Amino acid sequence: MNLIDISEADKCSKCSVCVESKFVRKPFKPVTQRCTELLELIHSDLADFKNTLSKGGKRYYISFVDDYSRYTKIYLLRNKDEATEMFLKYKCEVENQLDKKIKRLRTDRGGEYCTNFLKDFCEKNGIIHETSAPYTPQQNGIAERKNRTLKEMMNAMLLSSGMPDNMWGEAVLSACYILNRVPHKKLDKTPYELWKGFAPNLSYLKVWGCLAKVAYPDFRKSNIGPKTFDCVFIGYAQNSAAYRFMCLLDNSFCEARNAEFFELIFPFNKMHDSLAETSNNLDTSSSSITTIDEIRRSKRQRIERSFGPDFLTAFIVQDLDRINDHVVSAYLVEEDPKTYVEAITSIDSGFWKEAIKNELDSIMTNHTWI
Known part of the structure; x- marks a missing residue:
């Protein structure tokens, strides 16, 4: 039989038509090598919420993820131009606290990362800025996956609590705070422990969006009347042993330490249920009225009958x-x-x-x- 000699076929040149018609993306090899020190490699990515502004008027957030510990820090932004400023702020803070230097920064090719200012800054400070290939977010997978997890947590928190969409900023900050205190499956330690050097205290974590009775400050307390005012728990204060709350009376934000939490009561969920019930009642009422108006008419032609003038x-x-x-x-x-x-x-x-x-x-x- 005249069969094709495979050894000879291997030597044949590639068919350009076959490549053009059958080309698929090259597989991504899993990253096996991981950094062994803090700040050796920082992953960063920008998340866009488009037309959904936060309560503070923010539209984006930028994340910085340490490759070794997976410890994450995020900043809320009004526009993309603030990305470089936030990296400088992050660099200054973490290098001072850890007494180490950032060696590499890995990002995608977004315009916020490819500015001349950031390029010059990295060169002057000895930071290697690694960028992913065009239209290949998989090469910045650590930051991309972290942002996806943060968004999923944020969305679940908003839905379960009934809080409005413009509270996404507080929700994503709280999600990041919690995620840093969740053990990593490969290291069997929390990012917080690897970053700080000691295990976190989890006893003060509360259910996001629940009702809280916050104590009035001493100068506003009176002997008669309530000693607390109603709020919604919205997160944890930065650099302070306090919680963040939104007052139900005027929707203003405040930070306080003395509060009593009702973790099974969600004020905004009750409001949504009440509005939904009212809407359903209105829909039912409207449907009933429509049914009454739509009387069935006969298609048979009617003939006027006269019974005479004396009838x-x-x-x-x-x-x-x-x-x-x-x-x-x-x-x-x-x-x-x-x-x-x-x-x-x-x-x-x-x-x-x-x-x-x-x-x-x-x-x-x-x-x-x-």
């Missing part, structure tokens, strides 16, 4: 004893004549002639015709 009079005379006076009057009402001819030729012509005569006499007497 109405006979009907009234025969049933006069059991018809009210106002009903009888309604049946007997006739339209007034619109012209002189109609008046003098009608059944009541005598009445109309007398009325015309009286009107003319009145005009002549009062000389209103002059």
